[in-house]
Amino acid sequence: MLRPCVVCVTYGMLCGSMARSQPGQTLQVSADAARWDLQANAKLAEYQGRKCLFLDGGAAVLNDLEMRDGVIDVDVATPASRGFFGIQFRIASDGANAEWIYLRQHKSGLPDAMQYTPVLRTGLNWQIYNGPGFTGAIDIPKDVWFHLRLEVAGAQAKFYVKDMSKPALVIDDLKTGIQKGEIALAVLTGATYFSNFEIRPTADAPWERHPPQTPPGTLTKWSLSPAYDALERNPERPLSPSGHVIGWEDVEAEPPGFVVINRYRESPHPMVTFANDFSKRLEPQPGMKVVYARTTIVAARDEVKKLYIGYSDDVSLFLNGRILYRGRSAQNFRDPAFLGIVNPENDAVYLPLKKGRNELMLAVSELGGGWGFICRLEDAENRTVRAP
Secondary structure, three states, X not given: OXXXXXXXXXXXXXXXXXXXXXXXXXXXXXXXXXXXXEEEOOEEEEEOOEEEEEEOOEEEEEXXXXXXXXXXXXXXXXXXXXXXXXXXXXXXXXXXXXXXXXXXXXXXXXXXXXXXEEEEOOEEOOOOOOOOOOEEOOOOOOOOOEEEEEEEEOOEEEEEEOOOOOOOEEEOOOOOOOOOEEEEEEEXXXXXXXXXXXXXXXXXXXXXXXXXXXXXXXXXXXXXEEEEEHHHOOOOOOOOOOOOOOOOEEEEOEOOOEEEHHHOOOOOOOOOHHHOOHHHOOOOOOXXXXXXXXXXXXXXXXXXXXXXXXXXXXXXXXXOOEEEEEEEOOOOOOOOOOOOOOOOOOEEEEEEEOOEEEEEEEEEEEOOOOOXXXXXXXXXXXXXXXXO
């Protein structure tokens, strides 16, 4: 199971003065170079006759270099049967946001053997950003050296595994919006070795976003509450002022309609008890946070409308103060291999709308892997306005 709490360790104290290498200059950094900031379980090692960096939970951060665009090359070998290893780039100065692309040894050959995910406010978001441009199949060699290359240009990137003539994954829209930052080799778990690291900064490419289309009927205008301890709230009741003023924040869903709460609220990192023990799936999960989201649907008449909804990881849905739906789609919750991938066709709710303004409110809780939701009405006849 992907553990975002390890990423927090990975992003621990990033410091030192920043310098930008000139385009075209290749920088080779040996495993024993003083420029590596070895964090957690990262250390210098020797493997199969090579001096290299060993990581098994931790990171090797390259100090004194900040990259916007460039090419990163590195050799990697892993004897582990299970794990997560890869390259973090454009790590923000606060250490809480970054881009990350990684491979999963235990998924070798499967459609999600490799994954790109943005890290937002320390939270991984692989459940939200999934499919073409985010995941891909690749055979991951075991216990032999093979080559990785990452090419970053503007808001796009290409990732090569073994075959340098064809990218294994094309990332058409990098999601954090960060345009430059530090670089790190990172491993959540699984013994992995890195050697022959090189980086070649390139001239800045135009910054052009390539977001997907937002389908008609998507609810895009929302207001978010502060984050609360989920165990202190009644999930079957909507949020009410309760004697204090709620600081609602207006947000706009990003294409194709996701409201990624990790962009606005710090990600929680609870130790999920049912991650390795399915019998504990109904236990309370200390550390789980909940954010309430509201919008207004204006209906031309009294009618019932179908609302498609995808969410991560737990949701209650209220219409005009009345609960209509409650569900949990967390990783490992519905069955031990369940991933909790978000899409708007995951579930559907039939909304009994009244003529005029209708308040739709969601209570969305997070356990890990991405905090957010997406809602789409079956057709675009109704319009939405931002809640007051």
